[in-house]
Amino acid sequence: MLILTKQDIKKVFTIKDAIDADKDALRIYSDGKSVVPLRVNIDIPKEEGQSLFMPAYVEELDATGIKIVSVFPKNIEIGKPSVPAQMILLDGKTGEVIAIMDGTYLTQLRTGAVQGAATDILARKDSKIGVLFGTGGQAGTQLEAMVCVRNLEEVRVIDINNDRAKEFANNMQQQLAEYNTKIIAVENGNEAIKDADIITSVTTSRRPVFDGTLVKKGSHVNGVGAYTPQMQELDEVIVKNADKIYFDTKDGVLAEAGDFIIPMEKGVVSEQNFSGELGQVILGEVKGRENDQEITLFKTVGTAVLDVVTAHRIYKKAIENNVGKHVEI
Structure with missing residues (x-):
């Protein structure tokens, strides 16, 4: 052994x-x-x-x-x-x-990597600006996965505790120096996402961490942190407005993720709004991004x-x- x-x-x-x-x-x-x-x-x-x-x-x-x-x-x-x-x-x-x-x-590795896989498959190839909400135990690999699959010029980090965000950004700037990406802590998440190409949220928040109306056309959004029916880090607006929505596992997301359970119960979205699983895109059974104007959304709750x-x-x-x-x- x-x-x-x-x-x-x-x-x-x-x-x-x-x-x-x-x-x-x-x-x-x-x-x-x-x-x-x-x-x-x-x-x-x-x-x-x-x-x-x-x-x-x-x-x-x-x-x-x-x-x-x-x-x-x-x-x-x-x-x-x-x-x-x-x-x-x-x-x-x-x-x-x-x-x-x-x-x-x-867990940190495979969870960061599954977001990296989605970002690699779905985000625009010319993405330059990334945003990361949350600086907990999962955040380091989430950040590395983003800069690994796209040549990002800047990643903006937001946390409810700005001092913690600053410390995280400084540490990651050193750890990920080989990627030549500027990593900065910012206080206003809504300002940060306005021109962002990739937005990743890895929090356990019970309310949305950013205004979905501010997500620009062509962006890719990853919902990683919320994993219970009560948690909802993604704004219902972005869930409704996304052109294409993908899951790691459909059964898992619809059973566990408040990001989708809550808006579905309200009738904001239904299963008809969902494109499929990321694995189906890899298999060629479902189409991924088809143009640079589409907003794509990926949600993961994990699977063994x-x-x-x-x-x-x-x-x-x-x-x-x-x-x-x-x-x-």
Whole structure:
């Protein structure tokens, strides 16, 4: 069995690798060539916590796996992460556990990469200005994915805490220096998006973080953060006005994302307004962007297929490069 830490993964796996893995994962999912049972949530009332078990099987890779994510808010009091996670990867031919890896970083990587995949497929090729709402744990890979797939001159960062936005922008300017993109913190999100080509929101907000009427023609919008029926970071106006709307998984978004559940309940939009899954675009079953005036919108809530495919790619690269710690059980 191979044990892989965050640093081990970073040694062998780039955001570009993750974007390629996510494109394959979405293609496999939309092609019906994966098995994704409903995740199991176990409440732990004694500790005010919850543990989630997210399994999937991908026949094409002879791989199966399960990500275990826990939410234990009181962990902060004892100096431990409040959302610990691990990914367990199994050999699909033998059922043996072949790897355990850092699930927190894996989640950040594959979530940033799925936005990167959507941006690569749907955003205008000449995009120059990006906007990022939110500076939490997912934000770093979201930003890197954006600048990886488009040669952006500037990315504007917005957070409810402007000091936090400034600190994040300064740190990322150093970390992503190779991309030659100016990364700046701004206070007014609505001003920031007026001439933006790519807008990515990765917040847990229960109200829209920007005015949808201000999104210019030809822009591409990514909704990444809201993952419950109560969260709504995307303005209903942009959901209504977008020319084309794509999901990572239609079933997941319509069951979990308030960004779409709320406006659908109000009758603002219906399923007829949705173009399909990004995997269907990759398969050639659904058209992507067709001109430079279309506003495209992508929404993701995540799927365990992303975890399994990405984890499998990481495992293969770690073996090739002799990275990680082997243990016998």
